[in-house]
Amino acid sequence: MGTTINTIPKTMNPTAIKETAMPEADPINAPVERPADTVIEEGKTVGIPFSDDPKFKLRDVEVFYGETRAIKNISLDIARNEVIAFIGPSGCGKSTFLRCLNRMNDSIDSCRIKGSLLLDGQNIYDSKRDVVELRARVGMVFQKPNPFPKSIYDNVAYGPRIHGLANRKSDLDDIVENSLRKAGLWNEVKDRLDAMATGMSGGQQQRLCIARAIAVSPEVVLMDEPCSALDPIATARIEELIAEMSESYTIVIVTHSMQQAARVSNRTAYFHLGHLVEVNDTSKVFTTPEHELTESYITGRFG
């Protein structure tokens, strides 16, 4: 593990505030073989969680589901036009944290969010903030491909239509074509734009969902395990697509596949039981992780 790293080279110059406070492991109560027992000091993230050109500036974020604290005091910057991967074992809070970024947690009644979440310096959770406008800027692709039961064309055109991005049919046609081209789907579907989207293969559906998300020209695209329901070939297509998209979008991707995180991201954030344990350049995380929990996870000792 750790030898097949192939990150997309990208020059980033984050002024890293190094968190050096490593929790001292109790040799009796927390042996390395049982990393879940390792004491994690709240709010202490090792690596380089901050950036000098942040798209998202997230400070002391806490998320509660009723009484349960799902996200514990996380501070993180997401830089402009970077691809950042969230990894960690199931239930570690990475999806919950991702969904805070475009307020997809709003529809869950029991969910409360504390802390400061800024997008380009503006508070995401401001009571005056229009969530519709936020989601037009921060698009999302979900774990399971979820095209609308409509035609391929209507799927892509839906976002531009509701946001009034195209006044004429020809403009809309252009947006649809461009989005499908960017998603690498145009050549496969250009002759059957009126066909039902639900009749496509899983990989095509997921690329359609990406096309649908980028049709409203968002600045950020959030991806919640976008390849977990796809076969390796479809996965490879999506990963290529992410690499192309990283030119013009900020991408946050949650993944269970460490190889995928290694292949597509510039930075990787490791989550554990609601804590953000380590954030570092992807190559660093997968070769010389600073935190013992990160090391245990990427070497497959648990997770």
Add this chain to the structure above:
Amino acid sequence: MTNPSSQAELVRRSLKRRYRKERRFRFYGVAAISIALFSLVILFTDIISKGYTGFIKTTVTLEVHLDGELMYLNDASDPDQIAMADFQAPIIKALQGYFPQATSRADKRELSRMTGSYASNQVRDLLKENPDWLGSTRTIEFPAHDTVSVYVKHAGDPGYSIRLTEQQQRWTDELLSKGVIDTGFNDVFFSRGDSREPSNAGILGALIGSLLTMGVTLVIAFPVGVAAAVYLEEFAPSNRLTDFIEVNINNLAAVPSIIFGLLGLAVFIGLFGMPRSVPVVGGLVLALMTLPTIIISSRAAIKSVPPSIREAAEGIGASKMQVVLHHVLPLAMPGMLTGSIIGMAQALGETAPLLLIGMVAFIVEIPEGFFSSATVLPVQIFIWAGSAEQGFVELASAGIMVLLAFLITMNAFAIWLRKRLERRW
């Protein structure tokens, strides 16, 4: 560790048991369906065999000489004279043409009971419309008297008693052989309202009444039900109040329908002073009765819309309203329609609440609008089933057939609509 071969033996034996169980279970299913189908066949055979004669009418066609002297009538355009005239006399005279020896008072009375009780009114109405017919001879088709009709259609049927005198039976046989008395398709049944005389009674009034009532029910219950379901599912906060509302909606679905009739009587007629026996009030009462069914099934349909679709729309930035209107409602519509079909079918067959708001009145005229007196199909069937004249028995069965046809048409339309909506999505 068990011996592998004996374990395989155990599995084999348990498999046998399982297959036996499966076969038994399948047999129960087939038996249940057979019983249901058999009951349905019996029901339909009974209704159709009893009711098909309701679609046949017995007529007496006579050459009537409209003799002014006989009717004590000089001028058919004079309302006073029309009111006093004897229109039965020319009919009896025409029948006497076939039976010249029937001249006694008793014979004349028996002759007058060959045609329906409204035959003289028919002559009067014809003369009123055409005063110049006075003195001429016209061919007029009269409905046969109920007793004659029963004799013609059901002679020898133990379910009916023949109430004709020996002489009348002879006359009927003779007129039948001469083609004066004849049977044909009962167009009266489909073009008239109710009547005291079976040969003159029709279902059209009740059919239109049902149509108007159902229209009011649908127009009120469907949008209100769907709106309530959407609000409760999508917008309402979950607190004590919404829990209370939910429990009460579920309870309302189980309230006996006659209670809704009492409510309609007290509120719509008593408090709001709406007229009795009108389709609007009937429709309102049935809408109240149907609402819980529609709300419950609509909520179930909304709940069954996959959350992934909702998330997809929200993720693009659709507002709550757009998510509901563009995605949730179209996907839930087939389920909502199914619930509404069930509710409407229930409402169509409902009698009890309508009795309380006066839709059981004897109404001859065909209703002209939502505010004219009307009755509905099941109430009409109820009225006929309780009437004394034998002719109403077959009309009640025929009415049931019309009701079933109405129901099937309504459901077929809703199913067609559902299929169409499903294909679009």
